Amino acid sequence: MAGKTKHIGSIIAGSLLGGLEAKLDEDINVEGISVGRLIVVDGALNKFFCLLKDVSLEATNEDILLNPPRDDFSKMVHAGVNTFYKLSLQPMLITSQEPEAGDRPRPSTTVPPHFSPVCEATADDISLIFGEPGLTNPEIGSPIFMDVPVCLNLERFCKRSNAVFGKSGSGKSVLARMILGHLVKSDMAINLIFDMHGEYGWSATSEGSGLDDPSLRQLLGSKVAIFTVDADSPLYRKIRPDYDVQIPCGIIEIADLELAAGELGLTPAGIETMYRLHDAWGEGKWLAKFLAMDAGELSLVVEELKVNDQALGKLHRCLSRLKRLPFIKKEVADDTVARIMNEIRAGRHIVFQFGRFNSMLSYILVANILTRRLHRLYVDKTDSARAEGTEGPKPLVVTIEEAHKFLDPAVARQTIFGTIAREMRKYNMVLLLIDQRPSGIDDEILSQVGTRIIGELGDERDINAVLTGLPSQGTLKVLINNLEPRQFLLTGFALPMPVVIDAKEYGLFCDELRVGAGVIGDEIERRKSMDTLKASVFGDDEIRFD
Amino acid sequence: MSELSERIGEIIQVSTTRFLAQSDDLSVLPHFGSFIKTQSQGMNIYGLVFNVYETSIDPNRRAMAFGIERAELLRRQPQIAEFLKVEFEAVVIGFADAGYIRAYLPPFPPRIHSFVYPCDSREVIDLTEDLEFIRSVNALPGLPVEELAAASIRLAYAERGNDSAFLTRAGQEIAQLLKDEYEKARSIIRRISDGR
Numbered sequence: 001m002a003g004k005t006k007h008i009g010s011i012i013a014g015s016l017l018g019g020l021e022a023k024l025d026e027d028i029n030v031e032g033i034s035v036g037r038l039i040v041v042d043g044a045l046n047k048f049f050c051l052l053k054d055v056s057l058e059a060t061n062e063d064i065l066l067n068p069p070r071d072d073f074s075k076m077v078h079a080g081v082n083t084f085y086k087l088s089l090q091p092m093l094i095t096s097q098e099p100e101a102g103d104r105p106r107p108s109t110t111v112p113p114h115f116s117p118v119c120e121a122t123a124d125d126i127s128l129i130f131g132e133p134g135l136t137n138p139e140i141g142s143p144i145f146m147d148v149p150v151c152l153n154l155e156r157f158c159k160r161s162n163a164v165f166g167k168s169g170s171g172k173s174v175l176a177r178m179i180l181g182h183l184v185k186s187d188m189a190i191n192l193i194f195d196m197h198g199e200y201g202w203s204a205t206s207e208g209s210g211l212d213d214p215s216l217r218q219l220l221g222s223k224v225a226i227f228t229v230d231a232d233s234p235l236y237r238k239i240r241p242d243y244d245v246q247i248p249c250g251i252i253e254i255a256d257l258e259l260a261a262g263e264l265g266l267t268p269a270g271i272e273t274m275y276r277l278h279d280a281w282g283e284g285k286w287l288a289k290f291l292a293m294d295a296g297e298l299s300l301v302v303e304e305l306k307v308n309d310q311a312l313g314k315l316h317r318c319l320s321r322l323k324r325l326p327f328i329k330k331e332v333a334d335d336t337v338a339r340i341m342n343e344i345r346a347g348r349h350i351v352f353q354f355g356r357f358n359s360m361l362s363y364i365l366v367a368n369i370l371t372r373r374l375h376r377l378y379v380d381k382t383d384s385a386r387a388e389g390t391e392g393p394k395p396l397v398v399t400i401e402e403a404h405k406f407l408d409p410a411v412a413r414q415t416i417f418g419t420i421a422r423e424m425r426k427y428n429m430v431l432l433l434i435d436q437r438p439s440g441i442d443d444e445i446l447s448q449v450g451t452r453i454i455g456e457l458g459d460e461r462d463i464n465a466v467l468t469g470l471p472s473q474g475t476l477k478v479l480i481n482n483l484e485p486r487q488f489l490l491t492g493f494a495l496p497m498p499v500v501i502d503a504k505e506y507g508l509f510c511d512e513l514r515v516g517a518g519v520i521g522d523e524i525e526r527r528k529s530m531d532t533l534k535a536s537v538f539g540d541d542e543i544r545f546d
Numbered sequence: 547m548s549e550l551s552e553r554i555g556e557i558i559q560v561s562t563t564r565f566l567a568q569s570d571d572l573s574v575l576p577h578f579g580s581f582i583k584t585q586s587q588g589m590n591i592y593g594l595v596f597n598v599y600e601t602s603i604d605p606n607r608r609a610m611a612f613g614i615e616r617a618e619l620l621r622r623q624p625q626i627a628e629f630l631k632v633e634f635e636a637v638v639i640g641f642a643d644a645g646y647i648r649a650y651l652p653p654f655p656p657r658i659h660s661f662v663y664p665c666d667s668r669e670v671i672d673l674t675e676d677l678e679f680i681r682s683v684n685a686l687p688g689l690p691v692e693e694l695a696a697a698s699i700r701l702a703y704a705e706r707g708n709d710s711a712f713l714t715r716a717g718q719e720i721a722q723l724l725k726d727e728y729e730k731a732r733s734i735i736r737r738i739s740d741g742r
């Protein structure tokens with residue numbers, strides 16, 4: 001038995017709805033007991049796994065409060081008799097005291113008897129709940145105050161859209177990077193990462209040390225392909241990205257521009273005007289034509305289409321900002337979406353980087369346009385696979401930082417990200433949202449999020465937002481309020497019960513990820529060269545999925 | 547009971563819960579809160595001294611003031627001692643039955659003219675292993691419970707070679723026994739913590 005059981009109290013009251021109450025043993029220092037801990041109550045037939053949600057000071061009579069003991073001796077002897085500490089516990093799961101093989105912890109449907117012993121969870125308890133670490137069940141941290149792995153079930157994780165929330169500096173990008181690393185390594189899903197701040201590619205600057213930590217490409221080698229919108233960035237002098245992102249003007253839709261209305265300075269009149277141009281000149285053509293016009297040509301348009309000349313002039317100025325984005329091209333040499341699909345087919349994971357063009361504008365446009373095109377392909381592939389009764393395309397996890405920009409209630413209904421979040425996993429595509437302002441995300445989307453990873457949040461509105469649609473909100477709220485940087489509350493579909501963890505130290509993650517990465521990486525290389533060989537022999541006709 | 551220590555008195559009045567004894571020797575006063583024992587029908591009965599007084603032997607004549615220090619007076623007029631006696635009252639706190647000490651009332655009181663002896667160290671320790679007797683003392687009317695409990699605990703503490711773990715345990719037991727009488731518990735606890 002790993003880890004000795006430590007008795008800390010006994011049950012004195014409780015209900016299934018309101019939770020359990022325990023009296024803390026006198027010899028336990030209350031200051032060592034903090035909210036969020038995992039607690040086990042040994043019932044007669046069942047073990048109850050609970051979360052500690054509150055600790056309170058109690059007195060058995062008023063007199064002691066009015067005339068408190070002063071010296072240490074008196075305080076000590078009154079402790080436990082006239083004064084005691086009460087623990088409030090939220091039962092989450094139960095298992096039988098004598099489990100049969102294959103028994104898994106299940107949701108708690110009863111309460112333990114009076115005076116049942118209350119103990120701290122042991123290493124065995126934690127691994128019973130969260131499983132043993134493994135390739136598809138990687139360790140991402142440990143319960144606070146414990147040195148035992150908490151693992152994330154990646155198979156379940158990939159079945160829903162998920163989110164990592166936390167204010168800036170809470171450690172969400174680092175944790176997301178670790179999860180993504182495991183997703184890549186285990187190949188549970190193909191990852192598409194829109195890396196606005198340049199943290200998921202070759203390396204990431206650590207705010208702590210100011211040094212560069214290795215990131216996905218460095219750790220996982222050729223399993224990760226990097227696309228960049230800023231091909232000429234001095235950042236890439238040493239390590240070249242694999243591909244440049246090129247977006248032809250023709251595939252930019254009005255909806256894409258509407259999403260970036262704030263960034264472009266578009267007014268409702270401007271949007272109205274875009275629709276007029278679109279109708280007159282045709283989808284796929286109007287934008288390139290419009291951007292190429294000079295003042296003289298614009299005034300002809302005013303006459304021809306009977307549009308307001310000021311609105312048109314303003315729109316032209318606004319949209320001209322697109323011309324400064326080097327990845328938006330009139331004609332493209334290379335079809336980025338086709339490349340992405342090739343990479344996906346080859347089982348590679350993709351990181352999109354923005355280099356010096358990491359403005360919200362380029363980020364929103366690139367993420368939205370590429371994801372929309374991919375989604376269309378995925379819908380087609382999935383539908384035809386379904387019709388033929390074959391396996392659909394590989395599940396895809398699309399990671400977006402600053403998710404609220406795409407899922408704002410005003411735009412969530414139109415954007416592709418809103419669609420993906422709502423249709424769950426129907427077309428083998430799910431999202432990993434990373435955001436510091438969850439209150440900016442549409443409620444309906446929030447309630448679709450399968451697994452929530454919640455870090456420190458300052459704003460009350462954000463805390464309420466991340467709790468949308470969850471059970472035991474009161475308890476979880478207390479836990480969130482007590483989080484420190486690099487601590488996270490994990491709850492939802494991929495976790496058997498909510499748990500507060502200290503995120504794994506990134507250095508340790510790197511060391512562990514490297515082990516075996518080489519071997520798996522080699523195997524992938526081997527298969528790829530086989531594919532290339534096959535393709536050169538048989539020809540590479542259709543895009544196939546394996 | 548040949549190993550009995552020197553006797554300190556003889557019982558002159560009994561009831562189920564308390565007895566009164568007369569001291570053999572004017573010069574030694576039993577201590578308030580000390581543990582004493584007597585024998586009755588082959589059984590040791592234990593008591594706790596809660597009242598000690600020195601009076602004239604003639605209930606109709608009170609002692610008079612002479613204006614001379616007691617020691618000097620007794621040296622000059624030794625006959626005065628003949629007219630004085632020391633009596634002490636004890637509350638029954640338990641008995642020994644078949645070698646076990648029971649901290650509750652015996653089935654019968656001690657008998658008049660039984661001799662009274664101080665408890666030895668072993669007995670004090672056994673009697674105070676738990677402090678149940680304080681509950682009985684507390685239930686009887688007219689006793690100075692706070693003083694008595696504190697004095698007996700301090701004696702038991704000294705008997706244990708000033709074992710502070712015992713004092714803590716005793717304090718906790720007092721808090722527990724008197725949990726509905728916080729003020730009383732508090733004053734006992736304050737008294738016993740003084741002796742540390």
Ligand SMILES: Nc1ncnc2c1ncn2[C@@H]1O[C@H](COP(=O)(O)OP(=O)(O)O)[C@@H](O)[C@H]1O
Pocket residue numbers: 166167168169170171172173174175205206207208209486503504505506507
């Ligand atoms: N698990 C971790 N291990 C090591 N350092 C971490 C970890 N989490 C966060 N940090 C440190 O905290 C800094 C901020 O974390 P980051 O994930 O970038 O915050 P956020 O994305 O929430 O703003 C990182 O640069 C790193 O120095």
Ligand SMILES: [Mg+2]
Pocket residue numbers: 172173197
């Ligand atoms: Mg970040």
